[in-house]
Every structure is written in C-alpha cells, then in structure tokens.
Amino acid sequence: MLQLQVIRQDPEQVRAKLAVKNFKETGLVDEIIRLDDERKRLQLEFDNSQSKVNSTSKEIGGLMAKGQKEEAESKKAEVATLKAALGPISSQLAQVEKELNDTLVRLPNLPSDLVPLGKTPAENVLVREGGSKPMLAAGSVPHWDLTTKYDLIDFELGNKITGSGFPVYKKRGARLQRALIQYFLDFNTDAGYDEFQPPLMVNEASAFGTGQLPDKEGQMYHATEDNFYLIPTSEVPLTNIYRDVIVKEQELPIRMTGYTPCFRREAGSYGKDVRGLNRLHQFDKVELVQLVNPATSYEVLEEMVLHVEKLLVSLELPYRILRLCGGDMGFTSALTYDFEVYSAAQERWLEVSSVSNFESYQANRMKARYRDAAGKTQLLHSLNGSSLALPRILACLLENNQSPEGIAVPAVLEKYFGSKLIS
Numbered sequence: 234m235l236q237l238q239v240i241r242q243d244p245e246q247v248r249a250k251l252a253v254k255n256f257k258e259t260g261l262v263d264e265i266i267r268l269d270d271e272r273k274r275l276q277l278e279f280d281n282s283q284s285k286v287n288s289t290s291k292e293i294g295g296l297m298a299k300g301q302k303e304e305a306e307s308k309k310a311e312v313a314t315l316k317a318a319l320g321p322i323s324s325q326l327a328q329v330e331k332e333l334n335d336t337l338v339r340l341p342n343l344p345s346d347l348v349p350l351g352k353t354p355a356e357n358v359l360v361r362e363g364g365s366k367p368m369l370a371a372g373s374v375p376h377w378d379l380t381t382k383y384d385l386i387d388f389e390l391g392n393k394i395t396g397s398g399f400p401v402y403k404k405r406g407a408r409l410q411r412a413l414i415q416y417f418l419d420f421n422t423d424a425g426y427d428e429f430q431p432p433l434m435v436n437e438a439s440a441f442g443t444g445q446l447p448d449k450e451g452q453m454y455h456a457t458e459d460n461f462y463l464i465p466t467s468e469v470p471l472t473n474i475y476r477d478v479i480v481k482e483q484e485l486p487i488r489m490t491g492y493t494p495c496f497r498r499e500a501g502s503y504g505k506d507v508r509g510l511n512r513l514h515q516f517d518k519v520e521l522v523q524l525v526n527p528a529t530s531y532e533v534l535e536e537m538v539l540h541v542e543k544l545l546v547s548l549e550l551p552y553r554i555l556r557l558c559g560g561d562m563g564f565t566s567a568l569t570y571d572f573e574v575y576s577a578a579q580e581r582w583l584e585v586s587s588v589s590n591f592e593s594y595q596a597n598r599m600k601a602r603y604r605d606a607a608g609k610t611q612l613l614h615s616l617n618g619s620s621l622a623l624p625r626i627l628a629c630l631l632e633n634n635q636s637p638e639g640i641a642v643p644a645v646l647e648k649y650f651g652s653k654l655i656s
Contacts, residue, residue, distance in 0.1 A: 342564070344559050375509065384404055385403065451498065467518065556568070591614070
C-alpha cells in the first residue's frame with residue numbers, strides 16, 4: 234500500500250508514475266486527498282469536542298467544591314450534550330477512515346525510475362542473454378511426448394484424480410522433481426538464505442499483506458468455510474512471518490528461502506501455449522525473500538538477479554533476463570526482472586522466474602518495520618524471486634537435453650538424481 238504522505242507530498246508525480254504502469258483510475262489520487270482532508274476535519278472536530286468535555290468536567294469538580302451546585306448541574310448538562318455529539322463524529326470518522334483505506338489499497342505500487350515505458354511484453358527490455366541454444370537431432374519432440382516415452386509424468390491420471398493442470402509425477406519423473414527441489418534449496422542456503430517450510434494456506438490478513446488481496450481473488454483457491462487461501466507462492470507466508478514485527482537494524486538483511494507447492498486457478502488458460510508443464514494449477518517452486526534496509530534494496534535486487542542467473546548457468550540452460558516495462562509489471566512491484574529459458578523443442582522462451590523489489594509497498598500493508606540507530610521505527614523494503622519455478626525448468630531440461638540415447642541429466646543434479654541419463 235502506498236504511504237499517504239507520498240501521495241500528499243506530490244500528487245502530480247504519483248499520477249505520472251501510475252501512468253507508467255498504465256493505471257487508468259488516476260482519479261483515485263484526488264479521492265484519497267479529499268477523504269484525507271475529511272478525515273483530518275473530523276479528527277480535529279472530535280479532538281476539540283473531547284478537549285471541551287475534559288475541561289468542562291474539571292470545572293464541575295471545582296464548582297461542587299465551592300457549593301455552586303446549580304452551576305455544576307448546568308455544566309453536567311453541557312458535558313452530556315458534548316458527549317452525545319462525540320458518538321456521531323466518531324462514527325463518521327471511522328467510516329471515512331475505512332473509505333480512505335479501501336481507496337488506498339486500490340492503487341498499485343509506484344514504478345521505479347528504472348522501469349521502461351511500455352504497455353505489452355513486447356516492450357520489455359532485454360538486459361542480457363546467456364548459454365547456448367542446443368541443436369536438437371531430427372525427430373526431437375516436446376516434453377509432453379518425452380514424459381510419456383520415459384514414463385515420467387502422467388497428465389491424464391492427474392486429470393482423473395483432480396482435473397486439468399494437476400499432473401502426477403512418477404518414478405524417475407518424481408525423483409528428478411525432488412532432485413531439483415533439493416538442489417535449489419542447497420544452492421540458496423549455501424548463499425546464506427535461511428530455509429523455512431511454511432503453511433500452504435494463509436488467512437485473509439496474510440493475503441492482504443503481500444498484495445494478493447484485494448487484487449488477485451480470482452487467481453487463488455479459496456477454502457470458504459475457514460476463509461483460508463491456498464498459496465499462489467511461498468512469498469506470501471514467508472514475507473508474512475514479519476507482519477506486525479519490528480526488527481533491529483543490525484538484524485538486516487533477513488534472507489529466507491522455502492519450497493512449497495503453489496496453487497493458481499489461472500482462469501481462462503488453454504491452448505497449445507499452456508500444454509503439458511507450460512502452465513499448471515498446482516506446481517512446485519523454491520522461493521527467495523529478503524527484508525532489507527531501504528537504502529540497500531536496489532543493490533540487493535541486483536544480487537538476487539545474479540543469484541538466480543548463476544543457478545540457471547549451473548543447469549546449463551540458455552536464458553535471457555528482461556526488465557519489465559510498466560504495463561507488464563505486477564500490481565505490487567516497483568521493479569521486476571523476468572528470467573526466461575529457451576525451449577528448443579517448442580522453439581520459444583518460457584518464463585521461469587521473476588525477481589522483484591516491492592520497496593515499502595508490502596511492508597506498509599504488513600506493518601513490517603525496523604528500528605534504526607536513532608530508535609525510530611521505519612518501514613522495511615521487501616524483495617522476492619523464484620529460485621526456481623520447476624515446471625518449465627523441467628520441461629526445458631527434458632527437451633534441450635534429449636538425444637537418441639536418452640535425456641542427459643545436468644552434472645549438478647547427478648548426485649541428487651543418482652544417474653547421468655534417463656533412458
């Protein structure tokens with residue numbers, strides 16, 4: 234959530250920044266200022282009335298001590314009238330504060346000055362590429378055929394048990410999935426991230442804290458009886474560990490990693506571009522989260538980008554890094570880098586990671602703060618990144634490493650998987 238003082242200090246700049254994200258409801262800025270003015274007016278009226286009640290009440294005691302009962306009774310009636318007026322003012326104030334908060338959360342995060350202008354993914358900026366695209370032998374096939382040929386994943390069985398987008402990993406496919414998860418976690422913890430295993434469902438406050446609510450209700454599975462949400466990413470429970478927490482400045486940065494299944498409804502997804510592992514309703518992902526001093530957050534962002542890049546290099550996958558333009562960014566992000574790997578069999582790039590700086594947007598919603606050297610509490614900056622999302626990584630590993638002899642397993646995975654080749 235944007236800080237109110239940022240909006241009040243320079244509303245024109247806020248509108249200009251929202252335009253970079255192609256946000257259409259810029260009139261909300263004026264509505265927020267109007268509601269804040271009304272809130273201040275009502276607060277002043279309430280405070281003045283309460284002050285009058287307090288001062289008049291003190292007078293009553295003095296009058297009674299002097300035996301001036303008639304004057305005291307008059308003052309009591311005056312206090313009763315003032316107190317009766319406080320109730321409606323308090324109710325109006327609460328209503329305006331609610332309207333103000335409800336309007337504030339409708340504004341997305343403001344983009345960093347580094348965000349390119351643009352409305353569509355075609356206008357994202359290429360930062361760099363790495364690795365080499367493989368030259369596949371004649372007769373090479375996409376991963377959905379390879380998983381059948383080598384008995385790794387059963388999409389139809391998943392459809393029977395649950396529905397489309399819930400595959401069953403089996404035998405060596407399950408082992409390869411487990412090998413990737415363990416390797417990613419080891420890679421992250423070796424780099425100084427603390428491992429967590431968080432819940433797979435969160436309450437409404439947690440979903441609000443990281444910005445999934447009220448923006449992404451339609452993308453999450455909702456357990457209505459308990460009002461819990463299945464997590465779309467472990468970013469949600471990991472970041473919320475520090476909701477309503479004040480940490481010491483010397484404890485920063487806080488670095489967390491975790492593996493979880495993730496659940497996304499992905500309403501309206503269909504067709505060849507989402508076939509096989511390309512888009513699922515349930516998928517595995519290893520996540521990175523950092524909570525940092527605002528002065529260092531963009532340095533940390535670049536460190537996280539390099540960390541994910543090294544991970545892709547170690548898997549020997551061709552990749553590219555894109556800086557997202559304003560129109561392609563998420564609601565809560567101030568700056569996002571996307572990682573894509575090249576699928577040789579499908580002849581297309583597939584997104585496998587997003588690394589984002591949210592600045593204070595999530596921290597303001599969660600009240601995640603630190604106490605600085607002067608003893609003052611400040612909002613943290615939060616960042617997160619996929620390290621990595623498994624389905625498309627697995628798809629590209631299978632496709633890019635296929636040969637007439639079988640599917641080669643990257644060297645870094647051999648000790649986890651137990652073999653160099655799937656044949």
